[in-house]
Amino acid sequence: DVEPFGWYKGKFALGLESRLTDRPLAKYVNVTAINPTPLGEGKTVTSIGLSMGLNRIGKRAIVTLRQPSQGPLFGIKGGGAGGGNSKLFPADEINLHFTGDMHAIGAATNLLAALIDNHLARKATPIIDPATVFWQRCVDICDRGLRKVQTAVGDGEKWITRTTAFDLTPASEIMAILALATSLPDFSRRIGRILVGLTPQGDPVFVDDLKVTGALTAILKDAVRPNLVQTLEGTPAIVHAGPFANIAHGNSSVLGDLIATRLADYVVTESGFGSDCGAEKFFNIKCRVSGLRPDVEVVVCTVRALKLHSGQFAVKAGKPLPPELLTENLPALRAGAVNLQAHLEILRQFGVPTVIAVNRFPDDTDSELEEVRKIALSAGAADVAVSTAFADGGVGAEQIAEAVIKAAALPRNFQFLYGLELPPEEKLRTIATKIYGAEGVDMSPEATDQLELYRRIGFGNFPVCIAKTQYSLSHDPKLIGRPKGFRIPIRQVRLAAGAGFLYAL
Template structure:
C-alpha cells in the first residue's frame, strides 16, 4: 500500500495557471510560487465583489480519536466528487501548522487519493504566511517592551502585559518564562511566555478580516496590556498596526493549489479549533464563493468546537449562511467512543459501535440547532466490515432521520465520493425547513453565552466560574465588549473538559480557567480545563521520522 506522500508524488500536477483558469482567474492576477502554487491578487478579489455567491458546504466531524476520522480527506474528496458530477467546485482549507506536523498529528493535506498538492510544500513553510504572522505578532511584542524601556509614556503596568510571544512549533519549555534578564540595558524583567502561532490573535484577525483596511483596523484594536490605572492599551496606541499590516500584506492574499484530480483549492490561514476559532480565512472563503458554484470548507476537530465556532463566529462575523453540512464519522472512531482500545479496533464489535454512535448522534442533533441540514459521511477504512458500516447507516436513518453514506474517496478518489456529492447537492438545492441561525444572540450576557454553548452543545450540567471570572465578564461588558461571541478553548477529545471521557456524556461541569479578550478578532477566548495555548511534543514526535532520503526527497511526512 502506497503512503500518502507516495500517492501525491505519483500524480503530475497541472500548472497553477490552468487551475486558476478553471475559476476565471487570469494569469496576471496570479502571483506564482513555483509552478503549482500561487497567490491570488487583492486587486482581482476586489473586482469580484458584485458577483453572486455559490453554495457553501461545511465539513465537520465527531470528536476526534487516535483512530482517525479523515475530515480534511473528506473535504477534498467531496470537492472532487462535486467536480465529477459536473459542478464548478472549489475547496477552502486551513494551512497546516508546523507544530502538529512535527508533533503527533502529522500534516493536514488530506490522505490517500483525496489530497491537496504539493503536499510537502503545503505542510512545510508553504508560502511563508505563518512566518509573516509570527513576525507581525512578535514585532508588536518588541514594540510594547521597547515602549516601556524608553519612558513608558502610556503608563503601561508591566505586571499587566497580556501580549505573549509566539512561534509555530510545540515547545512546552516556553509556556512560562521570565524575559528581559541581564541588566538595565535589556529592559525590565517580567513574567512572560509563548503561545503557538495558530493561537495568536494576529492569526484570528488575519482569518476574519475582509480586506487590508479591515485587517489594519482590527490589528489596531487588539488589547495588549493595561495601564497602572487599569485602562486598556492597544496595538494602535503603540502605533504598531501599520507596520504589522506591511508584514502581512502579501500573506493576506489567498493561496491557490489543487487536488490530485485538479479541483481548485484555496489553502489560507490556520487557527486551531481547540484554542482558537478553527476556520480558514474569510478572505479565501469569500473569494472561492465568488468564483465557484460550490465551495467545500472545513472547521477543525469535532462539531462541538469547529462547527460551533464556524457558525457562531465566522458566519456571524462574515455574514455567511452555509447551505449544508457533512458530519464525518468512522467505524473505528465510533468503536473507540464505545470503549474499544485502539489495538482491538480491527475486530468487528457491533455492540461497541452502537454505544459509540451516541457521539455521532449528538453532533447531528447539534448541527441541526443552527438550522443547517446535514448528511453523515462514513469514511471507510479497509478493516471495516459490511455489518459495521450498515449498522451506522441504519442507526442514522432510524434514530436520527438522517442519511448516511459510505465513502471510499481515500482509496478511489472522486469515484468514492460521488454519492456523497449528489446527496449534498440535493440538500443544498432543495427547500430548507429553517434558515441558518447562530446558537445565541449577540446581546445575551457573556456568561450566559458560555452556559448556552456548554448546555446546548456539550450537554454540560453547569459552568464553573469563580468570582474573579464572573467579575471579568462584568468588566468586559462594562467596557463595551458584551456583544462579542465566545470562543471556547478546551479539549477536542470530548464533549466535556476531560479528554478521557468519550462518547456522549451529560451533566458534567465545564470549568473556566481564564478569559482572554481578543478585541481585534472580535471574540472572547474562554479557556476551560487543562487546555494549553502552547502544546508540547509527544514522547516520540513525528520529527524523529522526518528526513531527506538519498534521492533528496522528504521521507516520513504524513
C-alpha cells in the same frame, strides 16, 4: 488576479473579493466530524475528496482549507494536506513553509512583543502597567522550554521583569485576525484594535496607541492574500490561515471563502475537530463576520471511531490497533453511536441539512455500514453516504457528492445559537448546555473579574470561543461517547479585541 508563487502555488490579488460581488453565490458546504479519536476520522481527506467528487459529476467546486502547522506536523497528528489519493498538491510544501504566511504571522507577533518591551523599558506614553500586558510571543513548533518564560528589560541597573509565554502561532490573535478579516483595510483596523495592556489607572492601551499598526500591517500585507493550490485531480484549493479549533476558532479564512463562493457552484470548507469545536465556532463566529450561510453540513465518522466511543477499547496513537476493534462488533458500534447522535442534535439547532459521510476502511463490514446508516437516519440525518476517497480519489466520493447536492436543495432555517446582546456568561452557559450537554458552567473569580473588565472597556458583546479538548463533548478527554452530569469549569476569559471574540479557558 493570481500571482504565481513558484511552479504550483499562487496568491490572489488584494481586493478580488470586492470585484466578484455581481456573481451568484455558490452552495456553501461545511465539513465537520464526530469527536476525533487517536485514529483520525479523515475529515480533510473527505473534504478534498468531496470537492473532487463534485467536479467529477459536473459541478464546479473549490475546497477551502486551513494551512497546516509545523507543531502538529512534527508531533502526534502529522500533516494537514489530506492523504492517499485525496490530497493537496504540492503536499510537502503546503505542510512546511508554503508561501511564508505562518512565518509572517510569527514575525509580526514577536515584533509587537519586542515593541511592547521597548515601550516598557523607555517608560513611553501611554504608560503601560507591566503586570497587565496581555500580549505573548509565538512559535510554530512544540517547544516545551518556551511554554512559560521570564523576560527582563531595562538599562542594566533597574530591570522590569515579568512572566510570559510563547503561544503556538496558529493560536495567536494575529492568526485569528488573518482568518476573520474581510479586506486589507479591515485587517489593518483589527490589528490596530489589539489590546496590549492597561495603564496604571486601568484604561485600555491598544496597538493603535503605540503607533505601530502600519508596521505590523506591512509585514503581513502578502499573508492577507489567500493562497491557491490544487488537489491531485486538479480541483482548485484555497489554503489560507490556520487557527486551531480547540484553542482558537478553527476555520480557514473568510477572504478565501468570499472569493471561492463567487467562483464556483459548490464550495467545500472544513472546520476543525468535531461539531462541538470547529463547527460551533464556524457558525457563531466565522459566519457572523463573513455574512455567508451554509447550505449543507457534512459530518465525517468512521466505524472504528464509533466503536471506540463505546469505551470498550483502548487505543493509543502510533500503537497497533487491538484485533477486536477490526472485527465486526455491532453492539459496540451501537453503544458508541451515541456520539454521532449527539453531533446530529448539535447541528440540528443551527437549521442546516446534515449529511453523514462514513470514511470507509477495508475492515468495515457491510453490516456495520448499514447499522451506521440506520442510526444516522433515525437521528435526523438528511442522508448517509460512504466514502473511499483515500483509496479511490474523487470517484470514491461521488456518493457523498450526490448526497450533498440533494441536501443542498432542501429548505434550511439557519440561525445562530445566541444573540450578541446576551451577557458573555450567558453565552458560555448556552454553549456548554446546548452544545456540550453540560449541566452548566463554573466561573472562577478570576474569570468573573476579567469579564467585568471587558464590559467596562466596551467589549462585552463579542461572541465567545471556548478552548477545550477535542476528544470529548466535555472538558475531560477521558469522557468519551456522550457524557452526562458534568459542568464546564472556566478558569480564565481572555479578550481578542482585534479578532472580535472572547475566549474562555
